[in-house]
Amino acid sequence: MKSIVIGAGLGGLLSAARLAKAGHEVEVFERLPLTGGRFTNLDYKGFQLSSGAFHMLPNGPGGPLARLIEEIGADVHIVRSEMTTIRVPLKKGKTDYAKGFKDISFNDFPSLLSYKDRMKIALLIVSTRKNRPAGTTLQAWIKAQVNDEWLVKFADSFCGWALSLKSDEVPVEEIFEIIENMYRFGGPGIPIGGCKGIIDALEAVIQASGGKIHTGQEVSKILVENGKVAGVVAENKEHNADIVISNLGHTATALLCREVLSEKMHSDYLKMLQTLKPSAGIKICLAADEPLIGHSGVLLTPYTRRINGINEVTQADPKLAPPGKHLTMCHQYVAPENIKNLEAEIQMGLDDLxxxxxxxxxxxxxxQSYHDGWPVNRAASGTDPGNETPFIGLYVVGDGAKGKGGIEVEGVALGVSSTVKKILG
Structure with a gap:
């Protein structure tokens, strides 16, 4: 069976490698001159910066991405991060860290609540294991249950780092799926070699299985015949296929087959496309001679103006920086109304640091900034429309079609696993 993958980002290469291992004839078409998209390394002053995502897997060596990599047989080593901490002012209610702070464990976040609210949160966590809240946002649910400013700040920090959203933009049921996955799979981990370590390993599997990867070749059209995908057009040449997987997100994929999508029978799908909203963010990369954090986990910062989470990747893989140097990556969410004022957003992030x-x-x-056509996520978490399209044999993977409860690349892996299962039966 012939499968064509559009886009050599993480979702595309995961799909191609898995299908190639299953015996499919696979070809990957990538418009850029390099593979990896927003999941590879940028060599800058001897530092291995990431093109998009942190050099981090949110669920580490036990998560969906690590499991899929192992299933594919890609040679990747993932180091489990030591801890996730939260930086809070010494006195509750302060809005900055300048007058003193302390770092507490992620699992100790209820310690800043009153005894009554701690008991209530504990009971809520137990009860929601069976009866998930639904139909509201995380922030609205928190305020209805425990109206505490600290808990909202903590939720905003976590959602900003994990999803590039605020807690009032995330469905509460999605957050509980994420939390469940954190307990099921464990905390974060860092792949040796960073993002590119994974990309190189996936390329090796594809090529060893007879697959082909074409860079600098843009797909201009998806061919559809009688409601079924028939192939693609790349560089003015037709390539026939039984299966086409797009790593471009639903909106860009739809543009490649817009002639057949214009029919009335696809109106529901077109309406769904209009509801999709990408999420935006800013990443600030720091170099230092001494450790800034001192551990390989995430540092959440609820009391900053903009920065949500920070990771010092060289604590796990020193080779991501020149000898004796440390590489620290800081992420901040950008609200849709602030995208036009990125310089001001960046300055607030720098002031936070x-x-x-x-x-x-x-x-x-x-x-680095991520928005519009180069966003953090093409579909905000909790609004992912799934991996199928109106056409038989045409699927969408990547950050525009993540699996439920998957943080960033973990969601990409869940979406790929679901798609491949449908294809292979």
Whole structure:
């Protein structure tokens, strides 16, 4: 069976490698001159910066992405992160860290609540294991249950780091799926070699299985005949296929087959496309001679103005920086109304870092923004429309079609696993 994959990002290469291992004839078409998309390395001043996602798997070596990589047989080593911590002011209610702070364990977040609210949260967590809340946002649910400013700040920090959203934009049921996965699979981990370590390993599997990867070749059209996918057009040449998997998200995929999608029978799908909203964010990469965090997990920062989460990847893989240097990556959510004011958003993030790391010396290596056609996610978490399309044999994977309860790349892996299961039966 012939399968064509559009886009050599993480979702595309995972799909191609899995199908190639299953015996499919696979070809991947990528418009850029390199593979990986927003999941590869950028060599800058000897530092291995990431093109998009952190050099981190949110569920580490036990999560959906690690399991799929193992199933594929890709040679990737993932180091489990030591801990996830939360930086809070010494006195509750302060809005900055300049006058002192402490780091607490992620699991100890209820410690800043009153005894009564701690008991209530504990009971709610137990009860929601069986009866998931639904029909509201995380923030609205928190305020209805425990109206505490700290809990909202913590939720915003976690959602900003994990999903590039605020807690009032995330369906509460999605968050409980995410939390369930965190307990099921474990905390984060870092792949040796960073994002590119995974991309290179997937390419090796595809090529060893007889698959082909074409870079610098853009797909301009998806061919559909009688409601079934028939192939693609790339660089003015037709390529026939039984299966086509797009890593471009539903909206861009629809544009490639817009002639047949214009029929009335596809109106529901077209209406769904209009509801999709990408999420935006900013990443600030720092270089330092001394550790800024001191552990390989995530540092959440609920009391900053913009920065949500920070990770010091060289604590797990020192080779991601020159000898004796540390690489620290900081992420901040960008609200839709602030995308036009990115310079101001960046400055607030830089000001945050001065307070988060008072007295520390570091160099700002690179500032990267993700929005519009190059977003954090093509579909905001909790609104992913699934992997199927109106056409038989045409599927969508990647950050525009993640699996339920999957943080970022873990969601990409869940979506790919679901898609491949449908194809292989």
């Amino acid at each position: 001065k307070e988060v790391f008072p007295g520390k010396k570091y160099e700002v290596l690179l500032i």
